[in-house]
Amino acid sequence: MADVPVSVMTRADEAFDCLQTAIVKGELAPGEKIGEVELCARFDLTRGPLREALGRLESRGLLVRRPHAGVKVVSVSAEELLELYRIREVMEGLAARQAAERMPEDEIRALQSTLDSHEHLIEQAKGQAYYQAEGDYDFHHRIATGSRNTKLAQMLLGDLYYMVRMYRYRLSTSAGRPHMALEEHRRIVEAIARRDGELAEFLMKRHINAARCNIEKKFQEGLLTF
């Protein structure tokens, strides 16, 4: 009766997770050129598994790699960040529609209760942009998985969200409109609960479009520099 390994983690998996979170949290700044040996020392790995993890991260677009010249963290421009939201708009719109068609009742209830806790968080800790962002991430995460579209969830959770979160740590994206965002979330869940896929898609697209406009406005005001 030994310890049952819930999910065997290989060294390469560890390296992948470590690097991914390090990039998302900003410990490795965008555009920063990083050496392999330096990374090995930092995360206590050898170069074999590290290189495998680097390959995965490059394939996901979080790193760029020039042969014999080293790897550096990807740095997306302001325009590219806005383009990311255009992609989110259509993909998450689809996710919302399919979630309305297929999300189980218990998951919907769980989603509603998380919105309640988000409401408390907003009232309690005003200005805690970090936790608001995490709550927002949680909401979108649940809808992506609720769509029961394997590949869609994989692309959203494995590609786009990491990229978005990477910049949310710096931008505090939805900082200015917490109540409005929560209200929009409520409406979306409402549509899902009523199994109105068309409405859920429309509301989700408008929700993400609003977030994009919010960022765009901040850029135009010159408050954010990349």
Place this chain on the structure above:
Amino acid sequence: MADVPVSVMTRADEAFDCLQTAIVKGELAPGEKIGEVELCARFDLTRGPLREALGRLESRGLLVRRPHAGVKVVSVSAEELLELYRIREVMEGLAARQAAERMPEDEIRALQSTLDSHEHLIEQAKGQAYYQAEGDYDFHHRIATGSRNTKLAQMLLGDLYYMVRMYRYRLSTSAGRPHMALEEHRRIVEAIARRDGELAEFLMKRHINAARCNIEKKFQEGLLTF
């Protein structure tokens, strides 16, 4: 004045390309369990670069890997294939809209001329489903890059298309409707040339939806078994 390397290919890159095309062409059947040493012998590599390539392919969803148990080619079910087309519908719709906004004139002309050659191919080699599929791929490829949305093109070209092509080799997807598909392509390019993004998006979504329905019908007829 030595040979100038247009793009330095490392062994891992070679391995990645070889495996990717092998999977797409069906030389490695879906669900087939493949050993590392076998692959090394087959493509004349060592296990170091191979492992890096395997990591990349796993990250892109073409392989599934269980620790210490080996890798096997991903096998998607009929439902998952149809879900893939749902994703294509929204993403390529966006690509068409953005292409209408930003595709340079010369690229549009090149796209039109490729459609002309596709027409010749259809008339000449009737039933050559393979080349038709390649022409179809070429069309969607050009629009994806024409959108000038880096991440969108990356996701379409790097993820979805390989997966779709992998099954097109077996299904000959658009085999039954070559002229109709070409006509739809023409209309889409027309909308792009007129810079009518909204129409281009609508037409592209309908085009892909028609392809999905075509596959679905074949499944319901029981002609295709997975």
Place this chain on the structure above:
DNA sequence: AAGGTTTGGATTGTTGACAATTTAAGCTTA
């Protein structure tokens, strides 16, 4: 004979050393 257990083989994961390439500093030359 059926089920569980054990052991051997094979395969994967990891490591450290070696080879190839790039970058940048240092020197020469116009």
Place this chain on the structure above:
DNA sequence: TAAGCTTAAATTGTCAACAATCCAAACCTT
């Protein structure tokens, strides 16, 4: 002094051997 070339150090890419883990066949037990 600035531009170009040379060279050397540092870094990346590659290789082959070693250790850890899983799978399957054979064995024993009930």
